[in-house]
Amino acid sequence: MTDTVKPVGEPTPRRNPKPEVEKLGGRKLKPATLMMGHGFDPTLSEGSLKPPIFLTSTFAFESAAAGKRHFEGLTGKRPGGAEGLVYSRFNGPNQEILEDRLSVWEDAEDALVFSSGMSAIATLFLAYASQNDVIVHSGPLYAATESMVSKILSRFGITYIDFPAGASRAELDNILDQAKAKAAETGGKVAMIYLESPANPTNALVDIEAVSASRDALYGDADYKPPIAIDNTFLGPLWQTPLKHGADITVYSLTKYVGGHSDLVAGGLIGAKKFMDPVRALRNTIGTICDPNTAWMLLRSLETVELRMTRAGENAAKVCAFLKDHPKVDGLGYLGFIDDASQQDIYDRHCTGAGSTFSLFIKGGEAESFAFLDAMRIAKLAVSLGGTETLASHPAAMTHLSVSEERRAQLGITDNLVRISIGVEDPEDLIADFDNALKAV
Numbered sequence: 281m282t283d284t285v286k287p288v289g290e291p292t293p294r295r296n297p298k299p300e301v302e303k304l305g306g307r308k309l310k311p312a313t314l315m316m317g318h319g320f321d322p323t324l325s326e327g328s329l330k331p332p333i334f335l336t337s338t339f340a341f342e343s344a345a346a347g348k349r350h351f352e353g354l355t356g357k358r359p360g361g362a363e364g365l366v367y368s369r370f371n372g373p374n375q376e377i378l379e380d381r382l383s384v385w386e387d388a389e390d391a392l393v394f395s396s397g398m399s400a401i402a403t404l405f406l407a408y409a410s411q412n413d414v415i416v417h418s419g420p421l422y423a424a425t426e427s428m429v430s431k432i433l434s435r436f437g438i439t440y441i442d443f444p445a446g447a448s449r450a451e452l453d454n455i456l457d458q459a460k461a462k463a464a465e466t467g468g469k470v471a472m473i474y475l476e477s478p479a480n481p482t483n484a485l486v487d488i489e490a491v492s493a494s495r496d497a498l499y500g501d502a503d504y505k506p507p508i509a510i511d512n513t514f515l516g517p518l519w520q521t522p523l524k525h526g527a528d529i530t531v532y533s534l535t536k537y538v539g540g541h542s543d544l545v546a547g548g549l550i551g552a553k554k555f556m557d558p559v560r561a562l563r564n565t566i567g568t569i570c571d572p573n574t575a576w577m578l579l580r581s582l583e584t585v586e587l588r589m590t591r592a593g594e595n596a597a598k599v600c601a602f603l604k605d606h607p608k609v610d611g612l613g614y615l616g617f618i619d620d621a622s623q624q625d626i627y628d629r630h631c632t633g634a635g636s637t638f639s640l641f642i643k644g645g646e647a648e649s650f651a652f653l654d655a656m657r658i659a660k661l662a663v664s665l666g667g668t669e670t671l672a673s674h675p676a677a678m679t680h681l682s683v684s685e686e687r688r689a690q691l692g693i694t695d696n697l698v699r700i701s702i703g704v705e706d707p708e709d710l711i712a713d714f715d716n717a718l719k720a721v
C-alpha cells in the first residue's frame with residue numbers, strides 16, 4: 281500500500297459512486313440500471329448491500345482541521361461546498377445517495393431533497409426572490425403553490441404575473457416583456473419563471489422550449505437572466521425531462537410517482553450546481569431537508585420507478601381507450617388523446633409518454649360524478665396520485681373547493697370532472713371497475 285499525501289484536513293472519501301463501473305467500456309449506463317447502486321459503496325458500510333439508515337444528528341470529524349475545512353465549504357469561504365458531513369440539518373448519507381440518484385434521471389449535476397414537495401417549492405422561491413421582485417408563472421398551478429405565490433410571498437413585497445399554460449411564443453414574449461418592465465418599475469428583478477406542466481387537473485401543457493427561447497431573446501447575454509423552474513410531478517422522471525428543453529430547475533413532489541406507494545411525503549429539485557447552491561444554503565439555514573428514513577424509502581422506490589410508471593402508463597392507455605366512446609362519458613383530459621394541434625405539438629416535442637393521471641368528464645354534474653365515485657370498487661376515493669393503486673377524486677368538491685367558482689370555471693374545473701390516477705393493477709380488472717361504476721351513473 282502506498283502512502284498518498286493528502287492536503288491538510290481533506291477528508292477520506294466516504295462514498296464511491298464507482299464511475300468506472302458505470303462507464304463499462306465507454307457505455308453510459310441507463311437510469312434504470314444506476315438506481316440499484318449509484319452513489320453507494322457497500323464496502324464502506326460493512327458490506328451491507330443496501331445503504332443502512334443513518335440515524336444521527338451530527339457527524340464526527342477526522343480532525344479539527346477537517347472540521348474547519350468542512351465549515352469553510354459550508355459557509356462559502358471555499359468554493360465547492362462541504363466535502364464531508366457535518367450536521368443532519370444540512371445533509372446525511374441517505375439523502376446524498378438519493379440526491380445522486382435523482383440527478384441521474386435528468387443527467388444533471390446536482391439535486392436536493394426536501395421534507396415535502398411544498399417545502400422544496402417554498403425553499404426555492406425564498407432562495408431566489410427578494411423584496412420588489414416579480415415572479416412570472418404559468419397557470420393553473422398546484423393550489424398550495426399558487427397560495428405560496430399570491431398569499432405568502434406577496435406579504436414580502438413580491439408580486440407575480442401569470443399566463444395560461446398553453447400560451448404561444450408571441451403571448452410569452454409579451455408577458456415576459458411586461459414582467460421585466462414591472463420589475464424595473466418596482467426596482468426589483470424578474471426573480472423566476474415558474475412553470476407547471478402538465479397542469480393539474482386540466483393536463484394543459486406549457487411549451488418549455490418557447491419559454492426558454494423567449495427568455496433568452498429578451499435578456500440576450502445580459503449578466504442576469506431569470507431561471508426557469510418547472511414542476512414536473514405529473515410526468516417525471518420518466519416521460520418528460522425539462523432540463524433538456526431549456527428549464528434550469530426541475531421540481532418534484534416525490535410523494536407522487538417517485539415515492540409511488542402512497543406511504544411518504546417528500547420533495548426534490550434537480551439542476552446544475554449553480555442553480556442548486558442558493559437553495560442548498562437556505563435549506564441549511566431552515567432545515568427543510570427530508571429525513572433519513574424517508575430518503576431510504578425513496579431509494580427503494582427509485583429501483584422500480586421505471587417499471588411502475590411504465591405499467592401505470594400502459595394501464596391508463598387501456599382504461600382511456602375503454603372510456604373514450606363510452607355513452608356515460610362526456611370527454612377525457614388525457615395526454616394520449618389531445619384534440620388541440622398546438623398542445624399536440626408541445627406534447628410531441630417534450631413528452632415521451634402520456635402519463636397515468638387524467639380527467640374524466642362524466643355526463644351530468646356533481647350528483648352523477650358522486651354516484652360514479654361511490655360505485656368504484658377497486659379504485660380508492662382519495663386525493664394524491666402516482667401510487668401503485670388507482671385513485672379517484674372530485675377536484676371541484678375536494679382539492680379545488682377553496683377556489684372561487686369563477687376561477688374554477690376559468691380553469692375548466694367543472695362539477696362533472698373526476699380526476700383519476702391509474703395504478704399498476706391488472707388492466708382488465710380496472711376496466712371492469714370503471715364499467716361497473718359507470719352503470720351507477
Ligand SMILES: *Cc1c(COP(=O)(O)O)cnc(C)c1O
Nearest residue numbers: 396397398422511513533535546
Ligand atoms: C402534490 C403536489 C405538490 C405538493 O407536494 P407535497 O409533497 O404534497 O408537498 C406540488 N405540485 C404538484 C403538481 C403536486 O401534485
